[in-house]
Amino acid sequence: xxxxxxxxxxxxxxxxxxxxxxxxxxxxxxxxxxxxxxxxxxxxxxxxxxxxxxxxxxxxxxxxxxxxxxxxxxxxxxxxxxxxxxxxxxxxxxxxxxxxxxxxxxxxxxxxxxxxxxxxxxxxxxxxxxxxxxxxxxxxxxxxxxxxxxxxxxxxxxxxxxxxxxxxxxxxxxxxxxxxxxxxxxxxx
Numbered sequence: 001x002x003x004x005x006x007x008x009x010x011x012x013x014x015x016x017x018x019x020x021x022x023x024x025x026x027x028x029x030x031x032x033x034x035x036x037x038x039x040x041x042x043x044x045x046x047x048x049x050x051x052x053x054x055x056x057x058x059x060x061x062x063x064x065x066x067x068x069x070x071x072x073x074x075x076x077x078x079x080x081x082x083x084x085x086x087x088x089x090x091x092x093x094x095x096x097x098x099x100x101x102x103x104x105x106x107x108x109x110x111x112x113x114x115x116x117x118x119x120x121x122x123x124x125x126x127x128x129x130x131x132x133x134x135x136x137x138x139x140x141x142x143x144x145x146x147x148x149x150x151x152x153x154x155x156x157x158x159x160x161x162x163x164x165x166x167x168x169x170x171x172x173x174x175x176x177x178x179x180x181x182x183x184x185x186x187x188x189x
Contacts, residue, residue, distance in 0.1 A: 003057060010061045014068025022073050030169035031081050036162060038073035043155035045070065049148030054140075084167050087175050091182070120146055 026034045045066060052060055082105060090096045127142025129135065135143070167175070 007061060007064045010064035011068035011071075014065035014070075015072040018069035018072055019076070021069075022076050026077065026080065031077060031084065032162070032165055032168050034073070035077040035081065036159060038070055038077060039155045039159045039162070042067075042070040042074065043152040043159070046148045046152035046155070049144050052144075081167070084172050084175070087172070087179060088167055091175050091179055119150075123150075 022034065022038075025037070029037070045063075048063070052063065082101060086096060086098050086101050089101070123142055123146055124139075127136075127139045129139040129142065
């Protein structure tokens with residue numbers, strides 16, 4: 001517990017040093033590829049939590065830096081993809097509906113957070129977790145599962161769905177061109 005603040009600091013070091021890297025990666029390989037890369041690598045890293053031992057502080061600190069770096073990728077990239085979806089919708093329906101999309105996105109994120117809290121509480125109860133006491137091997141395993149394989153499985157499901165995401169860099173360029181062309185015709189009329 002005395003090292004908790006250092007582990008959180010390591011996490012945020014990973015966050016802050018990786019932001020420019022994510023921006024550059026998005027510019028090089030595109031948003032879809034960057035997001036798939038993030039989900040794939042982070043899901044693999046989450047499985048590695050099962051291998052961490054409580055006494056290996058340096059390895060845990062390094063894992064927190066990497067976790068921070070990939071975690072922020074999971075937050076940043078979808079935020080940059082949503083405007084592309086709004087433009088795709090604008091081309092399809094003829095009007096911009098940012099408010100609806102951001103409202104739905106917020107609702108889904110809050111629902112997912114609430115669902116995660118319920119799941120965590122349920123699993124901790126089932127593995128015998130008790131606050132402020134020495135944990136049993138089963139409760140320690142349950143905690144590792146909650147921080148590793150369970151989120152990794154959700155990422156794998158997300159990867160399978162996101163593989164079908166149609167908006168690549170080229171598709172987005174074409175969307176923007178068509179929207180611009182349509183707006184030019186509307187101004188002429």
